[in-house]
Amino acid sequence: MSTLTVRFFAAAADAAGTEQETWDPGDAPTLGALRTRLVERFGEPMRRVLANGSFLVDGVVRRDDGPVDGDRVDVLPPFAGG
Numbered sequence: 001m002s003t004l005t006v007r008f009f010a011a012a013a014d015a016a017g018t019e020q021e022t023w024d025p026g027d028a029p030t031l032g033a034l035r036t037r038l039v040e041r042f043g044e045p046m047r048r049v050l051a052n053g054s055f056l057v058d059g060v061v062r063r064d065d066g067p068v069d070g071d072r073v074d075v076l077p078p079f080a081g082g
Helices: 011-016 031-042 044-052
Strands: 004-008 020-023 054-057 060-062 072-076
Touching: 004 011, 011 031, 011 044, 011 072, 031 044, 031 054, 031 072
Parallel strands: 004 072
Antiparallel strands: 004 020, 054 060, 054 072
16 A cells, blocks of 8 residues: 545534545554544544544454554544444
8 A cells, every 4th residue: 555545524524624534554564553643633623533433444343553554544434323
């Protein structure tokens, strides 16, 4: 993987101030590292989103902190109803 596309939706985009960034995969080889980096970069608003949100890694919902095994991660806030 040469780059990792990180896309932000709804409240995650508001917290990030953008809808998409491209990162070097060395910056976040796991979802746990990505989660930490997002909070360091965007602060408390992103921490609140990630507390109950989820990730889509190449279209697969993930809530764990395991390896990023794709080239696109979508950061999703919690949605109404679950």
